[in-house]
Amino acid sequence: MTTAAQRLTELGITLATPPKPVANYVPWVKSGNLVFVSGQLPLADGKVTVTGHLGAGVSVDQGAAAARQAAINIITQVNDACGGDLERVVRVIRLGGFVAATGDFTQHPQVVNGASDLMVAVFGERGRHARAAVGVPSLPLGACVEVDAVVEVR
Amino acid sequence: MTTAAQRLTELGITLATPPKPVANYVPWVKSGNLVFVSGQLPLADGKVTVTGHLGAGVSVDQGAAAARQAAINIITQVNDACGGDLERVVRVIRLGGFVAATGDFTQHPQVVNGASDLMVAVFGERGRHARAAVGVPSLPLGACVEVDAVVEVR
Amino acid sequence: MTTAAQRLTELGITLATPPKPVANYVPWVKSGNLVFVSGQLPLADGKVTVTGHLGAGVSVDQGAAAARQAAINIITQVNDACGGDLERVVRVIRLGGFVAATGDFTQHPQVVNGASDLMVAVFGERGRHARAAVGVPSLPLGACVEVDAVVEVR
Numbered sequence: 001m002t003t004a005a006q007r008l009t010e011l012g013i014t015l016a017t018p019p020k021p022v023a024n025y026v027p028w029v030k031s032g033n034l035v036f037v038s039g040q041l042p043l044a045d046g047k048v049t050v051t052g053h054l055g056a057g058v059s060v061d062q063g064a065a066a067a068r069q070a071a072i073n074i075i076t077q078v079n080d081a082c083g084g085d086l087e088r089v090v091r092v093i094r095l096g097g098f099v100a101a102t103g104d105f106t107q108h109p110q111v112v113n114g115a116s117d118l119m120v121a122v123f124g125e126r127g128r129h130a131r132a133a134v135g136v137p138s139l140p141l142g143a144c145v146e147v148d149a150v151v152e153v154r
Numbered sequence: 155m156t157t158a159a160q161r162l163t164e165l166g167i168t169l170a171t172p173p174k175p176v177a178n179y180v181p182w183v184k185s186g187n188l189v190f191v192s193g194q195l196p197l198a199d200g201k202v203t204v205t206g207h208l209g210a211g212v213s214v215d216q217g218a219a220a221a222r223q224a225a226i227n228i229i230t231q232v233n234d235a236c237g238g239d240l241e242r243v244v245r246v247i248r249l250g251g252f253v254a255a256t257g258d259f260t261q262h263p264q265v266v267n268g269a270s271d272l273m274v275a276v277f278g279e280r281g282r283h284a285r286a287a288v289g290v291p292s293l294p295l296g297a298c299v300e301v302d303a304v305v306e307v308r
Numbered sequence: 309m310t311t312a313a314q315r316l317t318e319l320g321i322t323l324a325t326p327p328k329p330v331a332n333y334v335p336w337v338k339s340g341n342l343v344f345v346s347g348q349l350p351l352a353d354g355k356v357t358v359t360g361h362l363g364a365g366v367s368v369d370q371g372a373a374a375a376r377q378a379a380i381n382i383i384t385q386v387n388d389a390c391g392g393d394l395e396r397v398v399r400v401i402r403l404g405g406f407v408a409a410t411g412d413f414t415q416h417p418q419v420v421n422g423a424s425d426l427m428v429a430v431f432g433e434r435g436r437h438a439r440a441a442v443g444v445p446s447l448p449l450g451a452c453v454e455v456d457a458v459v460e461v462r
Contacts, residue, residue, distance in 0.1 A: 024421050024424045024425055024428065025403070025424045025436065025437055025438065025439040026436045026437065026438060027438070028438055029399060029401050029402065029436075029437055029438045031341070031342065031399060031401050031458075031460045032186075032340075032341070033185070033186070034185065036401050036402045036438040036458070037438060038438040038439050038440060039439065039440030039441065039442070053411065055292075091183060091185065093183050093185050093190050094183065094190045095179070096440065098440070098442045100411075100443075101291060101292050102291065102292065103207065103254075103291045103292050104292065104296075105291075105292045106292065106293075106294060106295055106296045107294075108292070108293065108294045109294050113178050116178045116179045117178055120178065128179065128180045128183075129179055129180065129183055130179065130180060130181070130182055130183045130190040130191060130192040130302075131179040131192050131193065132192060132193030132250065132252070132300065132302045133193065133294060134193070134252045134290045134293055134300060135254075135290045135291045135292035135293060136290060136291065136442045136443045136444060137291050137409055137410065137411045137413075137443045137444065137445050138363075138409050138410065138411050138412065138413045138414065138416070138443035139414075139416065139442055139443060140414060140415075140416045140417050140441060141414055142412075142414045146440065146442060148438075148440045150185075150190070152185045186340075187339070187340070188339065209446075245337060245339060247337050247339050247344050248337065248344045249333070255445060255446050256445065256446065257361065257408075257445045257446050258446065258450075259445075259446045260446065260447075260448060260449055260450045261448075262446070262447065262448045263448050267332050270332045270333045271332055274332065282333065282334045282337075283333055283334065283337055284333065284334060284335070284336055284337045284344040284345060284346040284456075285333040285346050285347065286346060286347030286404065286406070286454065286456045287347065287448060288347070288406045288444045288447055288454060289408075289444045289445045289446035289447060290444060290445065291445050304339075304344070306339045306340075
């Protein structure tokens with residue numbers, strides 16, 4: 001059976017140092033078997049990969065790529081919460097997807113799929129989660145998407 | 155004592171086949187005693203019942219009716235998670251209400267009451283929940299409201 | 309060791325009667341060891357302290373002060389959930405910060421810090437939490453910020 005770490009390698013994804021929050025809080029908190037992960041931006045090498053709004057210059061493909069990057073950062077935090085052993089992940093419970101979007105944008109699900117698809121690619125059935133995807137007028141650092149998560153671990 | 159199923163019948167509400175998510179995720183995930191339900195749109199017969207924005211053409215009554223429809227879909231998913239026995243619902247813990255709204259709209263609570271009132275009508279005291287109600291610029295499929303939920307079951 | 313109640317006194321904060329929700333739901337629900345607190349507005353003496361939008365007239369300092377007031381109301385509800393003994397708080401698990409903001413606003417974290425900083429000031433290490441901070445076009449009663457919470461108690 002392929003582990004989550006092996007799938008990350010196959011996907012060419014290297015987990016960097018967990019991105020630090022941009023404010024006075026912590027990246028994740030564990031309560032019982034649940035890890036609550038702070039909202040993650042599409043940060044790579046300390047920079048937001050895609051800024052702007054869906055429906056006004058940012059394409060669905062660009063948004064989905066940004067959501068995938070936010071999901072990589074979620075996995076990075078979960079890996080930290082699991083002491084480096086992603087096999088301790090029992091189930092990705094829920095993702096919250098916030099998409100910077102105009103008033104007439106309707107394809108929020110397609111954008112947040114960038115995050116959802118990665119979870120299933122990395123964790124298989126354990127990666128299938130509940131989800132909410134909504135629009136927002138703006139996000140920290142001008143990011144086009146933010147994703148938070150609740151993950152069950154052992 | 156009246157069961158939740160009996161109250162649904164009294165209210166003339168028939169639970170249809172659980173609406174499928176419009177993207178790559180699942181409608182609910184159970185972790186311990188908690189069921190996390192994905193954001194539900196006001197879908198009926200596969201169509202969004204009310205599109206548009208509160209404060210720009212959609213009335214509070216229309217919005218509340220849409221929130222009630224989203225809540226019917228939440229109950230449908232919870233029913234599925236409970237194997238068809240809504241008496242396994244211990245408590246509706248939390249609803250998240252996202253209302254597509256203009257910048258000067260202020261009656262989000264009255265809109266989300268459409269969902270909250272139904273929960274209490276169906277589950278009685280078990281239906282009384284914590285809640286957040288906020289505006290959003292846009293939602294999937296142009297819906298005027300989206301509601302997600304956390305429900306404790308046995 | 310200083311208790312949370314002592315820190316509140318040192319900060320000159322008096323917990324008033326818990327603000328009632330402005331609609332048909334309850335201020336908090338406890339499930340297992342988790343208390344889910346409803347979205348709190350920056351209400352003081354029954355009035356919203358700061359209305360309007362960040363990026364359009366409301367300054368970051370004003371927004372942070374409003375977030376702090378919302379956090380006082382969260383602590384008031386948690387105190388109620390703990391039967392008046394804040395030492396039963398094991399950990400503030402998560403805050404959700406919704407900031408009424410324009411499309412080009414980017415300093416949501418600095419606004420929500422008003423809530424995060426208070427949690428750490430009152431609860432110390434127990435107050436360090438996961439968090440999501442996002443923009444919204446509008447909030448109930450025209451408030452500039454709304455904050456909800458998940459808190460672990462014993």
